[in-house]
Amino acid sequence: MGILWTILIGFVAGVLAKLVTPGANEPAGFILTTILGIVGAFVATYLGQALGWYNAGEGAGLIGATVGAIIVLLIWGAVSRRQA
Helix, strand or coil, X not given: CHHHHHHHXXXXXXXXXXXXXXXXXXXXXXHHHHHHHHHHHHHHHHHHHHHCCCCCCXXXXXXXXXXXXXXXXXXXXXXXXXXX
């Protein structure tokens, strides 16, 4: 059940992040949106644990995953603009 919950939270976080940060060079599709949200959750968990917001073994929730996905999208946009 844990992995399914992570995938569901990742998908919702990815969709929310794509709604908040519009752009032409975003990853598109169900799979990439889900991966974006899951990577965002890992980014938010890592940053939260490094800053002391989360304890060891504690993960980011939906809001943290969305913020992490927004960070990933901003980095994606900066890298894609630099390559173009």
